[in-house]
Amino acid sequence: MGRIICCGLGPGDPELMSVKADRTVRAATHIAYFRKKGHPGQARRIVDGMLAPSVSEIPMEYPVTTEIAFDSPDYARLLAGFYDAWAARLAVIAREADVVVLCEGDPFFYGSFMHLYTRLRASADIEVIAGIPGMAGCWNAVGRPIALGDDVMTVLMGTLPEKELEQRMRTSDALVVMKTGRNLAKVRRALAAAGRLGEAWLIERGTMPGERVTRLSEVDAAECPYFAIVLVHGQGRRLEFCE
Secondary structure: OOOEEEEEOEOOOHHHOOHHHHHHHHHOOEEEEEEEOOOOOHHHHHOOOOOOOOOEEEEEEEOOOOOOOOOOHHHHHHHHHHHHHHHHHHHHHOOOOOEEEEEOEOOOOOOOHHHHHHHHOOOOOEEEEOOOOHHHHHHHHHOOOOOOOOOOEEEEEOOOOHHHHHHHHHHOOEEEEEOOHHHHHHHHHHHHHOOOHHHEEEEEOOOOOOOEEEEHHHOOOOOOOOOEEEEEOOOOOOHHHHO
Protein backbone atom coordinates (compact mmCIF):
# COMPACT_ATOMS: atom_id res chain seq x y z
CA MET A 1 0.00 0.00 0.00
CA GLY A 2 1.17 3.47 -0.86
CA ARG A 3 0.15 6.76 0.69
CA ILE A 4 -1.51 9.94 -0.49
CA ILE A 5 0.76 12.80 0.53
CA CYS A 6 -0.59 16.32 0.18
CA CYS A 7 2.32 18.71 -0.08
CA GLY A 8 1.77 22.33 0.93
CA LEU A 9 3.96 24.42 -1.40
CA GLY A 10 3.69 27.79 0.32
CA PRO A 11 2.77 31.16 -1.21
CA GLY A 12 4.40 30.72 -4.63
CA ASP A 13 8.15 31.24 -4.37
CA PRO A 14 9.78 27.75 -4.49
CA GLU A 15 12.38 28.95 -1.99
CA LEU A 16 9.58 29.35 0.58
CA MET A 17 8.73 25.64 0.47
CA SER A 18 9.64 23.67 3.57
CA VAL A 19 12.62 21.32 3.50
CA LYS A 20 10.22 18.39 3.87
CA ALA A 21 8.02 19.57 0.98
CA ASP A 22 11.06 20.07 -1.26
CA ARG A 23 12.40 16.61 -0.45
CA THR A 24 9.00 14.99 -1.00
CA VAL A 25 8.42 16.63 -4.38
CA ARG A 26 11.86 15.73 -5.70
CA ALA A 27 11.48 12.09 -4.65
CA ALA A 28 7.93 11.65 -5.99
CA THR A 29 7.10 9.02 -8.59
CA HIS A 30 3.47 10.17 -9.01
CA ILE A 31 2.48 13.85 -8.84
CA ALA A 32 -1.14 15.04 -8.92
CA TYR A 33 -2.22 18.67 -9.09
CA PHE A 34 -5.32 20.76 -9.69
CA ARG A 35 -5.56 23.03 -12.70
CA LYS A 36 -8.00 24.86 -14.91
CA LYS A 37 -8.50 23.20 -18.27
CA GLY A 38 -6.01 24.54 -20.78
CA HIS A 39 -3.69 25.95 -18.10
CA PRO A 40 -0.56 24.43 -16.55
CA GLY A 41 -1.74 25.08 -12.99
CA GLN A 42 -0.14 27.30 -10.36
CA ALA A 43 0.98 24.41 -8.15
CA ARG A 44 2.70 22.77 -11.11
CA ARG A 45 4.47 26.04 -11.95
CA ILE A 46 5.92 26.23 -8.43
CA VAL A 47 7.67 22.86 -8.76
CA ASP A 48 8.85 23.37 -12.33
CA GLY A 49 12.38 21.98 -12.66
CA MET A 50 12.16 19.99 -9.43
CA LEU A 51 10.49 16.79 -10.63
CA ALA A 52 12.30 13.55 -11.43
CA PRO A 53 12.52 12.82 -15.18
CA SER A 54 10.51 9.62 -14.77
CA VAL A 55 7.69 11.13 -12.67
CA SER A 56 4.12 10.32 -13.66
CA GLU A 57 2.08 13.55 -13.78
CA ILE A 58 -1.65 13.46 -12.99
CA PRO A 59 -3.38 16.78 -13.80
CA MET A 60 -6.80 17.07 -12.16
CA GLU A 61 -8.74 19.54 -14.34
CA TYR A 62 -11.65 21.35 -12.75
CA PRO A 63 -14.90 20.93 -14.69
CA VAL A 64 -15.74 24.56 -13.89
CA THR A 65 -13.99 27.50 -12.21
CA THR A 66 -15.47 30.97 -12.69
CA GLU A 67 -17.80 30.22 -15.59
CA ILE A 68 -20.87 29.90 -13.35
CA ALA A 69 -21.71 31.24 -9.90
CA PHE A 70 -20.00 29.34 -7.10
CA ASP A 71 -23.24 29.18 -5.08
CA SER A 72 -25.36 27.72 -7.88
CA PRO A 73 -26.65 24.10 -7.66
CA ASP A 74 -24.87 23.25 -10.93
CA TYR A 75 -21.53 24.44 -9.55
CA ALA A 76 -21.92 22.34 -6.40
CA ARG A 77 -23.01 19.28 -8.39
CA LEU A 78 -20.15 19.48 -10.87
CA LEU A 79 -17.50 20.00 -8.21
CA ALA A 80 -18.87 17.23 -5.98
CA GLY A 81 -18.70 14.77 -8.87
CA PHE A 82 -15.19 15.95 -9.71
CA TYR A 83 -13.92 15.35 -6.19
CA ASP A 84 -15.70 12.00 -5.93
CA ALA A 85 -14.11 10.77 -9.15
CA TRP A 86 -10.61 11.93 -8.30
CA ALA A 87 -10.73 10.56 -4.77
CA ALA A 88 -11.55 7.15 -6.25
CA ARG A 89 -8.78 7.38 -8.88
CA LEU A 90 -6.11 8.47 -6.41
CA ALA A 91 -7.11 5.68 -4.03
CA VAL A 92 -6.53 3.13 -6.80
CA ILE A 93 -3.08 4.52 -7.63
CA ALA A 94 -2.15 4.63 -3.95
CA ARG A 95 -2.68 0.87 -3.67
CA GLU A 96 0.61 0.46 -5.51
CA ALA A 97 2.66 3.61 -4.85
CA ASP A 98 2.79 6.93 -3.03
CA VAL A 99 0.93 9.78 -4.73
CA VAL A 100 2.02 13.35 -3.98
CA VAL A 101 -0.79 15.89 -4.37
CA LEU A 102 0.44 19.47 -4.78
CA CYS A 103 -1.35 22.33 -3.05
CA GLU A 104 -0.51 26.03 -2.99
CA GLY A 105 -0.28 27.61 0.44
CA ASP A 106 -1.33 25.30 3.25
CA PRO A 107 -3.62 22.36 2.31
CA PHE A 108 -5.92 22.80 5.30
CA PHE A 109 -6.35 26.56 4.83
CA TYR A 110 -9.01 26.83 2.11
CA GLY A 111 -7.07 24.32 -0.01
CA SER A 112 -8.85 22.21 -2.62
CA PHE A 113 -7.26 19.10 -1.15
CA MET A 114 -9.58 19.24 1.86
CA HIS A 115 -12.39 18.02 -0.41
CA LEU A 116 -10.35 14.95 -1.31
CA TYR A 117 -9.27 14.48 2.29
CA THR A 118 -12.83 14.21 3.57
CA ARG A 119 -13.53 11.52 0.96
CA LEU A 120 -10.32 9.54 1.50
CA ARG A 121 -9.46 9.75 5.19
CA ALA A 122 -11.44 6.65 6.16
CA SER A 123 -9.99 4.46 3.44
CA ALA A 124 -6.46 5.66 2.63
CA ASP A 125 -3.20 6.38 4.40
CA ILE A 126 -2.91 10.17 4.14
CA GLU A 127 -0.12 12.55 5.14
CA VAL A 128 -0.44 16.33 4.93
CA ILE A 129 2.68 18.50 4.80
CA ALA A 130 1.99 22.01 6.09
CA GLY A 131 2.85 25.03 3.97
CA ILE A 132 3.18 28.78 4.51
CA PRO A 133 -0.25 30.30 3.73
CA GLY A 134 -0.34 32.61 0.74
CA MET A 135 -1.54 35.53 2.85
CA ALA A 136 1.67 35.37 4.94
CA GLY A 137 3.71 35.83 1.79
CA CYS A 138 1.51 38.80 0.89
CA TRP A 139 1.76 40.68 4.14
CA ASN A 140 5.53 40.18 4.13
CA ALA A 141 5.57 41.67 0.63
CA VAL A 142 4.02 44.86 2.06
CA GLY A 143 6.77 44.99 4.68
CA ARG A 144 4.52 45.78 7.64
CA PRO A 145 3.28 43.55 10.49
CA ILE A 146 -0.29 42.49 9.86
CA ALA A 147 -1.19 42.42 13.56
CA LEU A 148 0.33 43.64 16.82
CA GLY A 149 -0.57 43.55 20.49
CA ASP A 150 -4.10 42.21 20.86
CA ASP A 151 -5.27 43.06 17.35
CA VAL A 152 -8.03 40.80 16.08
CA MET A 153 -7.45 39.54 12.54
CA THR A 154 -10.32 38.38 10.34
CA VAL A 155 -10.01 36.38 7.12
CA LEU A 156 -12.88 37.08 4.72
CA MET A 157 -13.92 35.67 1.36
CA GLY A 158 -14.75 38.24 -1.31
CA THR A 159 -17.68 36.02 -2.27
CA LEU A 160 -19.55 36.98 0.91
CA PRO A 161 -22.55 39.34 0.64
CA GLU A 162 -21.51 42.99 0.60
CA LYS A 163 -23.33 43.88 3.81
CA GLU A 164 -21.67 41.04 5.69
CA LEU A 165 -18.26 42.10 4.39
CA GLU A 166 -18.89 45.65 5.56
CA GLN A 167 -20.05 44.51 9.00
CA ARG A 168 -17.02 42.31 9.60
CA MET A 169 -14.65 44.95 8.25
CA ARG A 170 -15.98 47.39 10.84
CA THR A 171 -15.48 45.04 13.77
CA SER A 172 -11.98 43.67 13.14
CA ASP A 173 -8.58 45.33 13.44
CA ALA A 174 -6.61 43.49 10.74
CA LEU A 175 -8.24 42.12 7.61
CA VAL A 176 -7.32 39.58 4.96
CA VAL A 177 -9.73 39.35 2.01
CA MET A 178 -9.29 36.33 -0.25
CA LYS A 179 -11.13 35.34 -3.44
CA THR A 180 -11.06 38.86 -4.77
CA GLY A 181 -10.94 38.62 -8.59
CA ARG A 182 -14.42 39.42 -9.90
CA ASN A 183 -15.42 40.48 -6.38
CA LEU A 184 -12.92 43.32 -6.14
CA ALA A 185 -15.44 46.09 -6.83
CA LYS A 186 -17.72 44.74 -4.10
CA VAL A 187 -14.78 44.48 -1.68
CA ARG A 188 -13.84 48.11 -2.40
CA ARG A 189 -17.39 49.33 -1.77
CA ALA A 190 -17.57 47.41 1.52
CA LEU A 191 -14.21 48.80 2.67
CA ALA A 192 -15.28 52.32 1.75
CA ALA A 193 -18.56 51.95 3.64
CA ALA A 194 -16.65 50.65 6.66
CA GLY A 195 -14.21 53.56 6.49
CA ARG A 196 -11.23 51.26 5.76
CA LEU A 197 -10.50 51.76 2.05
CA GLY A 198 -7.65 54.20 2.67
CA GLU A 199 -5.85 51.57 4.76
CA ALA A 200 -6.20 48.72 2.27
CA TRP A 201 -3.47 47.15 0.12
CA LEU A 202 -3.83 44.91 -2.94
CA ILE A 203 -1.10 42.30 -3.38
CA GLU A 204 -1.07 40.56 -6.75
CA ARG A 205 0.89 37.33 -7.23
CA GLY A 206 2.57 37.64 -3.83
CA THR A 207 6.14 36.18 -3.77
CA MET A 208 5.77 35.14 -7.43
CA PRO A 209 7.16 36.64 -10.64
CA GLY A 210 5.16 39.75 -11.50
CA GLU A 211 4.38 40.56 -7.86
CA ARG A 212 2.69 43.95 -7.42
CA VAL A 213 1.98 45.71 -4.14
CA THR A 214 -0.17 48.82 -4.25
CA ARG A 215 -2.82 50.77 -2.39
CA LEU A 216 -6.24 49.38 -3.25
CA SER A 217 -7.61 52.89 -3.70
CA GLU A 218 -5.19 53.36 -6.62
CA VAL A 219 -6.20 50.21 -8.50
CA ASP A 220 -8.87 49.84 -11.16
CA ALA A 221 -11.38 47.40 -9.68
CA ALA A 222 -11.92 45.87 -13.13
CA GLU A 223 -8.28 44.74 -13.38
CA CYS A 224 -7.83 42.26 -10.57
CA PRO A 225 -6.09 38.95 -11.33
CA TYR A 226 -7.07 35.65 -9.73
CA PHE A 227 -3.99 35.54 -7.49
CA ALA A 228 -4.63 38.66 -5.43
CA ILE A 229 -5.32 39.36 -1.76
CA VAL A 230 -6.53 42.53 -0.04
CA LEU A 231 -4.97 43.41 3.33
CA VAL A 232 -5.76 45.95 6.01
CA HIS A 233 -3.14 46.06 8.74
CA GLY A 234 -4.01 46.21 12.42
CA GLN A 235 -3.10 49.25 14.47
CA GLY A 236 -1.45 47.49 17.39
CA ARG A 237 -4.16 47.73 20.03
CA ARG A 238 -2.65 47.93 23.52
CA LEU A 239 0.76 47.83 21.90
CA GLU A 240 2.38 48.99 25.12
CA PHE A 241 2.04 45.46 26.47
CA CYS A 242 4.34 43.99 23.81
CA GLU A 243 6.98 46.73 23.76
